[in-house]
Amino acid sequence: MKRILSVVMALFPVVLLMGLTVSWVDGWPTLARWSVLGQSGIPVQEGLWTSAGVALVVAAISTILGAGTARAMQASRWRSVLMPLAWLPWAVSPVIAGILFMVVYLRAGIDGTVLSVMLAHLVFSGAYAVVLMDGFWRRDVARLEETGRTLGASGSHLFAHVLWPAMRRPLMLVFAQTFLISWFQYGVTLLVGAGRVQTLPVLVFGFVGEANVYLAAMASLLLVIPPMLLLWVTRNEWTT
């Protein structure tokens, strides 16, 4: 019973959105409306690829940055300064940050570009990755590494047989979480992208503004389903 309730709760938004995109022909639901996505002038496909490209690049850079910075901070005398700075983006809401960055990027001549959107997303994703990876390095990894070194393991051997197996799971989680941060970002994209970088969240709001419910629902589904699949595939990592 509890599982049924959980499943119903989890799929409820998807069912609602799906209901908005179906059309009824002779009493049967069809997905005929989805064919509009292939038409020219409907930027949903383009938005999907832009969102995916931005989020993948941001997540990849954030994960590497988070792992490297958090590791470097463990033995650094600057740790007490750098660690609070990693929480800094929490003090700045995305739209507040968007206002700050927009002026800076405007002066740098990169406003309204995919690059500026990626740089803005990196502020949040990168900082979050550092916080997450800091928790990983602070656990028993340093001791494991020390033990390996004492036993005579070389640098590459240590990485392949000690660090990488221990890091794989946290790295995957950090990648998934930073991907989601970038994928969902709206306020900062709206401002920094200056309306020219059309990611899926920006499109959803645009369609709602135009009272185009079908396209808003379709773009919403494309926004929700990939992370839902990602969460389902990594469900054991989140919940155990």
Add this chain to the structure above:
Amino acid sequence: MRRGLASVLFPALFVMLVVVPIVVGVFVAVRYAFGWASVTEDGFTLAIWTRVLLQPDIWWSLAWSAVMSLAAVGASTALAFAALITKLDTRWVALLMAVPGTVAAFLVFHFGGAWLVKDPWGAGILVAHVLILAPFLTVLFTQAAQAVGLRALQDAARMCGATGRTTHRLVTWPVLWHRLRFHLLLLGIAFAGSFEIPLLLGRSWPEAVSVLAYNRFSRFSLETRPEAFVIVLVYMVLVGLLFAMAWRKTRTERA
């Protein structure tokens, strides 16, 4: 040598990519807010500050954002706690984390009707916030419960004769609260700066502080743009103080 290079390179990259944009942004905001970069002012002035700070809008917006955020975190915490003690299947509940603020706002906007769209009590904003926050907190509570071995503590309490209710009141909740209060504060701060949900579902007065700053920034008239920077700076100082206090308290307690 390579380790030495990495220990400098990564923190330097972190500072360049995360810290510098915010610091430069704040510098620019200060220049605008004090009239140095404003098109309507000739030089240093406190006129923009007095104009903004003497208007009730900013204070109402800050208070409204704080109340909405507190309500969202409170309601979501209650729901997540209920999900934990009733042992809902977290693997499925976690899927709701895939619903972003834009989609939550759209769903409430479309299905909420007059009760939830631009209602005077912010009920629509609250529902949309809870829709995205409660699943996240449910996962967070489950992870925390596993990390502290909550089940063993609950079993011990029951063996000592505590009822289910007493166990939750005196063991489950205090253990989770102690472990997660800093996270809850951070989520409160994050939701106080929420934008897309109040933008779509909120009324024009009072506006959430992010919406107020955005509207002042994006108006056609350039006169209100410096006001947006004053709002941004006031918000950042208040949130920074709150965060610093919480950070200090947490560190003192750990020490």
